[in-house]
Amino acid sequence: QVQLVESGGGLVQAGGSLRLSCAASGGTFSYIGIGWFRRAPGKEREFLGYISATRGSTYYADSVKGRFTTSTDNAKNMVYLQMNSLKPEDTAVYYCAASVTGYHRTEGAYPYWGQGTQVTVSS
DSSP: OEEEEEEOOEEEETTOOEEEEEEEEESGGGOOEEEEEEEOTTSOOEEEEEEETTTOOEEEOTTTBTTEEEEEEGGGTEEEEEEOSOOGGGOEEEEEEEESSSOOSSGGGOOEEOOOEEEEEEO
């Protein structure tokens, strides 16, 4: 069983940056990678990016490519999402999720989820 806890959300002005953290504990050797998702009010949960815990390879949604970067510190069981050039439409609850089967863009492929952290971007 993998437990995930996100942190680092908050209120930021448009054009600003935030770094989200995802702390993993429990069966950390059982997951292969971490995906990042967000859910804006009234919208479905959206895939943002993924990082392999073993290879460090990354994948991003077109909507955030070039602005968001995910990285990992395996020694600390931490995964980060650096978000730059934030826009009001980036306002959402952000989630990290652990995959045991590799890279996926669909939320149903992730069995473990954090509680989410709110990011609000003001114009």
